[in-house]
Amino acid sequence: MEIKKEHKNILLIGGAVLLVVLICTLSLFLVNNQPLDTTPTRFSIPDNETDSSVWGNFYPLQYESYLKNSENKDSKPHVDSFPYLTEMYKGTGYGAEFNEPRGHLYALDDILNVNSKRWESRQANCFVCKSPQIPDLMDKYDFSKLSFEDAKSEINQTIGCYNCHDTKTLDLKVKQKPLLEALDRMGVDINNATKQDMKSLVCAQCHVSYYFTDENQVKFPWDNGLTAEKILKYYDESNFAEMYHPDTKTPLVKPRHAEYEMFMGSTHQSAGLSCADCHMPYMRDGDTKYHSHYWSSPLQHINQSCLVCHTQGEDWVLNRVSVIQNNTKESQNRAGEAVVEAINAISKAQNTTGVNESILNEAREMHRKGQWYLDFVFVTNGYGFHNPGETMSNLNKAIDYSHKATILANKAILNADTE
Template identity: 45%
Template sequence: MKNKGLIIALSVVVAAMVLGAVYTAFTINNRTLSEAARKINAQEIQDNYEKSEVWGKYYPKHWESFNEGSKYETKTKYGGNNKTDKLKVQPYLKILYKGTGYGEEFYEPRSHFYAVQDIGAINPIRTKTGGACLTCKATEVPRLIKTYGDAFYSKPFSEMYKQVKHPIGCSDCHDPKTNDLRISRPALIEAFERQGKDITKATKQEMRSLVCAQCHVTYYFQKDTKKTTFPWDNGLKADEVLAYFEKIKFTEWTHPESQTPMLKARHPDYELFQGSVHQSAGVACADCHMPYIKQGDSKISSHWFTSPVHTMEKSCTQCHREGTEQLKNMVYNIQDQHHEILDIAGNTNVKAINAIKQAAATPGANQKLIEEARQLHRQSQWMWDWVATANGMGFHNRQEAAMFLGKSIDLAHQAIQTAEKARGAAK
């Protein structure tokens, strides 16, 4: 009996060893075949790199997550994948943005998946800049910039729009040859160069934010060429960017009510994130917005690009030990407080516009003081706009957002007082 038991035990061990060897051989062979296949497949991707669906053939799990955002509306308390009319939600925007396309039509942006579709559907008054408006909307843009050079930015929007059809996708962030993260838009590279930095020296973790910084930043169009440019030469903070614009004497439009020479901020998400609690701890954009997920037997970085509110289990609880409900309540509490201050600052700037308008219409008002009031309004609305246009409703950096909103309110009150003083001089 003992010998029989020993024979059975040895048989089990041998069988396990054989199965293990077979599995190892199969795995190695399968991996070799997979790697060989990838080399062949890489050529197909290189030949069709603008078509994300081709990448999807060889990275099906990433492709499945990429398309997640197109399946259903994903609304959060202050954003989401549905088309929200911001002019209805925040009526004071009509006054603050008067004289621009944003004052006529302004919708909450949807996901990357809809980038080309949505920009083609907006009011033509919003696309008068030209090809520059497509800079971050389609995978064809890097090729078009290479083809036309800087002339791309000033070419008629309708002409350039006909040449794009693939929304933000794989090749915008990944090298078609190696699949490594890459910077495909020249504006970011040039901004680094002007600061004396070499973006090719960025670490992989830094790149997991920099690929986002190609587009999720503020920018302006140069007056003559309309070239998309990042105003970072003096730094990445609201007051540093303001100093840059003052130095080059740049004005985007003149407000029709106050006659103030205005500046326009555009979603400075990367800039506001710098110095935040999360960024200082080494967290990258992708850690929260593209968390690692399990799909079958694979672990991948989700390419859904959604609010972490939808993926808290993966995005937040890897570091935070509170439950998801408690974390969500914390997020919404931060955003609620931010939204309240944001509206106070916005409405205070409206009062500044009205005060300057009244002063300018008053016979004998002090013109020098009116000009001072306009300069204060230029600064106050810039500070507000910097925070208002950033995504995340203050969550990316609540302390810095609150600081600049506080500055905006203070400057707006100074503009009001100066305008009233200008009117008083007429009496």
């Protein structure tokens, strides 16, 4: 059969119309079934822009959640809950003031208003983890010689976007010198870090233990490894003492918020999680998914932070966390009592005429260890949650070494030269 010309045209037009309708339907279907938008347009931020509100103009969702950190404003002195700290930190800046942490937006205010005993000998270094302006200022000045007041006059921004992101690519970037130097000494090439590694390493710029060298440089004591035991060995190898307990003359070293160290080797880290997975989970705004920039207790957004994996449900998660944290606090208190007992025994021995000095020094060595292991757990936020097994192991050591210190101090008295 022959098809007439007009019929051919009608068929062609009809086909074309059908095709257009098909394409439209298909693209509508595809658009509606696309995964939520998780790769936002990357805007280029001006070079060296440390003002987070400027970044906020380009990334309003992240900025809005960042501003929420102002809600995280409560903080009380640790000593209110743990009175043994008074004895443990006697004579140090920590004895003068040591409060619970609060939101990143308060970091600069808090260092400016902290009891001056906390920074009197440490000058500009105290600002190192409080502002996005630090990495560039450390290129400009020698922080080991800069005064607190001189640094203060240059700094007006609290922790913000520039601390963790590259201005051009928005990729995560480690900028803090002490971390870059520590990784370098350990033979770790930061350029080989995976995206997942970076989601913890940006936090490791600050949430780590550090000390001031004799040359007044901020340094991470990681050369032997990241556990409390390996870090203490690092200090012992050079007979380093940060302070002497006024009642016992024990040469002490001071751990600090070792969240990253504790997390490394934990159940969750070995299962492939990063800090950001719990502390900065994905949130949803309409069709857009974005990372929360509200750094607080993940239990505030348990659905997004925990229940994505733990299908056992909210009650299970809350209960497990409280069991871990209560066990930690109980053992911490026992270790605290043991450390105070050791301090009292050594102090009594020291005041005994003719006391056996060599046994007394052994007692001081045990006090140094006992206090170290307790303090390591104490200053690490989360009350043991980040690594329950390692936390308990450290507290066992704290209790054991402290008891040994007490026994040795008593022995030093018994062996006093009474001639």
